[in-house]
Amino acid sequence: MRKLLIAMLSTTLLCSSFSLLAQDLEGDMDILKGAYRTVQKTDDKAEMVKALTDMRAAAENAKTQTPDKLKGQAADSAQVKDYHAGLDTLIGQIDTSLKLANAGDLKGAQEEAKKFAETRDANHKKFR
Template identity: 70%
Template sequence: MRKHVIAMLAVSLLCASSPVLAKDLAGDMDVLKGAYRTVMKTSDATELKKALTDMRAAAVDSKSKTPDSLDGKAPDSPEVKDYQAGLDTLIGQIDASMKLAQAGDIAGAKAEAKKFADTRDANHKKFR
């Protein structure tokens, strides 16, 4: 009987946490926004690397989703490809910033991270 209760509890916890694991595009964008703020304000290398890691994960996850403005577009349409190219640009910038952070160049990593805003602004004009 006890094993059944534990199994049921485990299943219910797993089911309750699954919506948290499957973020929507807005959730990914919120992660990008919050982590970007952290990147720009921190001087701690560990915190900077974690924020960049979080940003990269959210950007990669965002590639599998499309914004509302692209609903109904084919996955191989020029608009969707342009959206994904914008995310690829951001991921490349995050990687460049992370490389600098791992080398101990916090100021350089933050300078590279300033480019994130330009990428965000350009893509928000197209797809938001």
């Protein structure tokens, strides 16, 4: 019975990982938006860590996508590199916020997360 339960749990986790990887760019942005709201309003460490972890995974997956505005451009073009740099900036900010949240400094993590909006706004002007 225990082996069956472990196998079912493993399959569920594996399938949920694949569904996140299969997410399109719009879906990634929706995850970022929803998780950002959670980060800004929660006082629960576990909820914040989960939201930040989801944001990081969505940002990483977004790097594998191309915005409509950049469709047809070479992967090594300046604009595509700029798009990836913007996501790398966001991922760095998420990592900093996640480190603070894991240390129990939720207010500090929320303050760091305010930078996400600036990064979002700057990159939406360029690529949306």
